[in-house]
Amino acid sequence: MPEALSLLCRVSAHPESRCWALAWSPSGALLASCGGDRTVRIWGRDGSGWLCRAVLGDAHQRTVRRVSWSPCGLYLASASFDGTTCVWKRQEDGFQVVATLEGHENEVKSVAWAPSGTLLATCSRDKSVWVWEVDDEEEEFECVSVLSAHSQDVKHVVWHPSLQLLASASYDDTVRLYREDEDDWLCCATLEGHTSTVWGVAWERSGHRLVSCSDDRTLRVWQRSEPPQGHGSGSEPSWQCVCTLSGYHGRSIYDVAWCHLTGAVATACGDDAVRVFEEVSPASPVSPVTFGLVAHVPRAHAQDVNGVAWHPREPGLLATCGDDGDIAFWRYQRPDGL
Amino acid sequence: MVGPGPAPLENANPLIYRRSGERPVTAREEDDELPDAIDDREIFDLIRSINDPEHPLTLEELNVVEQVRVKVSDAESTVSVEFTPTIPHCSMATLIGLSIKVKLLRSLPERFKLDVHITPGTHVSEHAVNKQLADKERVAAALENSHLLEVVNQCLSARS
Numbered sequence: 001m002p003e004a005l006s007l008l009c010r011v012s013a014h015p016e017s018r019c020w021a022l023a024w025s026p027s028g029a030l031l032a033s034c035g036g037d038r039t040v041r042i043w044g045r046d047g048s049g050w051l052c053r054a055v056l057g058d059a060h061q062r063t064v065r066r067v068s069w070s071p072c073g074l075y076l077a078s079a080s081f082d083g084t085t086c087v088w089k090r091q092e093d094g095f096q097v098v099a100t101l102e103g104h105e106n107e108v109k110s111v112a113w114a115p116s117g118t119l120l121a122t123c124s125r126d127k128s129v130w131v132w133e134v135d136d137e138e139e140e141f142e143c144v145s146v147l148s149a150h151s152q153d154v155k156h157v158v159w160h161p162s163l164q165l166l167a168s169a170s171y172d173d174t175v176r177l178y179r180e181d182e183d184d185w186l187c188c189a190t191l192e193g194h195t196s197t198v199w200g201v202a203w204e205r206s207g208h209r210l211v212s213c214s215d216d217r218t219l220r221v222w223q224r225s226e227p228p229q230g231h232g233s234g235s236e237p238s239w240q241c242v243c244t245l246s247g248y249h250g251r252s253i254y255d256v257a258w259c260h261l262t263g264a265v266a267t268a269c270g271d272d273a274v275r276v277f278e279e280v281s282p283a284s285p286v287s288p289v290t291f292g293l294v295a296h297v298p299r300a301h302a303q304d305v306n307g308v309a310w311h312p313r314e315p316g317l318l319a320t321c322g323d324d325g326d327i328a329f330w331r332y333q334r335p336d337g338l
Numbered sequence: 339m340v341g342p343g344p345a346p347l348e349n350a351n352p353l354i355y356r357r358s359g360e361r362p363v364t365a366r367e368e369d370d371e372l373p374d375a376i377d378d379r380e381i382f383d384l385i386r387s388i389n390d391p392e393h394p395l396t397l398e399e400l401n402v403v404e405q406v407r408v409k410v411s412d413a414e415s416t417v418s419v420e421f422t423p424t425i426p427h428c429s430m431a432t433l434i435g436l437s438i439k440v441k442l443l444r445s446l447p448e449r450f451k452l453d454v455h456i457t458p459g460t461h462v463s464e465h466a467v468n469k470q471l472a473d474k475e476r477v478a479a480a481l482e483n484s485h486l487l488e489v490v491n492q493c494l495s496a497r498s
Contacts, residue, residue: 014474018478062479062482063479063482065475081478081479081482106479108473109475125476153476155475167351171469171473185441196469197469197473215472215473251451252472268452270474271451292354302448302449303448303449304474323448324448
């Protein structure tokens with residue numbers, strides 16, 4: 001597969017440490033990274049390269065595991081092993097902490113902002129997922145639900161692209177979905193099939209499907225099906241695994257990103273490689289869902305790759321990060337004939 | 339991962355095994371011009387003198403680690419170590435595996451992928467311990483815990 005993925009630029013982002021995760025701001029003007037050095041760093045374009053615009057280093061006492069931007073781009077949330085989540089506000093001269101969310105019993109593993117901007121979700125090794133309500137006039141956050149559906153460490157949370165529907169991935173090998181019901185939140189689906197830790201989930205743009213990546217070295221694509229007509233109003237849509245991609249990854253898959261502009265799926269793997277998959281057009285309407293490998297860079301990083309993130313505005317621009325502390329920027333070009 | 343305070347010994351009378359001798363040095367290894375690949379014996383030498391958390395003995399003397407259970411491929415940058423808890427209910431299994439992992443993380447070039455497992459069939463919670471040791475996020479979090487790090491460092495310190 002010649003140069004479907006070509007390197008644009010590489011920066012030493014968290015030297016002497018590991019870079020755990022990346023998040024593009026909604027406009028794509030800024031990229032946030034976080035790592036084992038307890039900092040969040042903000043990156044902006046500088047000609048053909050990328051420059052560190054800010055180091056957010058005085059809030060967390062331990063590793064910062066994940067970061068998430070609010071849909072308006074004004075706020076950034078950071079989840080840390082120190083048990084807290086910080087909310088930073090962008091100001092003229094940098095970023096300032098406006099709230100520290102406390103309550104989890106131990107390491108916070110992930111944080112995600114809902115598309116409406118009115119809700120925030122966090123998850124932790126304490127097995128719970130918390131939903132927070134955002135009062136952005138007061139810059140206050142109130143916990144409105146503690147969800148204890150998982151039986152183990154919860155690794156990742158991510159909201160549906162348009163609905164108030166939340167997905168979480170766990171060390172208990174499952175993905176769970178949650179929705180609001182009256183005044184509380186409930187777990188409305190459990191996606192079983194992975195045989196080890198699920199590290200990450202990503203929604204397709206339409207929100208009808210999601211993809212999960214796992215320590216079992218597979219990707220699974222899950223599809224929503226509506227409850228059959230005529231059933232009571234209580235029946236929920238169900239989620240079926242419609243495709244399993246196995247045999248492509250040499251070690252644990254730590255992250256997955258589904259591009260909302262191109263439909264390409266990128267993975268971060270413990271075998272140091274970055275891979276891109278595309279859906280293969282079905283031969284007939286009843287053909288099974290199939291994805292093919294379209295790009296594979298074996299030594300994308302010098303160590304495990306931890307994060308992948310597609311640019312939200314520029315089709316084919318991909319950022320990756322790894323245990324080597326680097327961020328790499330790639331240009332993905334869909335191979336001809338797909 | 340580790341309980342507090344002194345507790346009765348879980349395995350009060352362990353079998354003690356003889357230590358292996360020094361590694362014989364070959365003529366090739368003495369030639370500084372030639373590159374030496376990292377081999378099984380070299381990995382074994384790194385981990386055989388780790389202290390048992392419970393006894394004043396090394397992992398080699400308790401037969402927890404053996405050279406035949408070390409597999410190295412320098413070319414593929416992989417190291418796999420199987421360790422054998424002294425008893426199938428050993429509550430120290432995760433701590434011992436973590437100590438082996440930390441010793442190798444600190445000693446080997448960063449390119450190496452480390453897999454530390456329990457010898458199949460030798461521990462009741464084999465699957466759970468293996469899964470925890472393979473989860474680098476939980477290992478990273480454990481090593482930011484100063485109490486646990488102190489216990490691991492005690493296992494790794496050379497006895498006077």
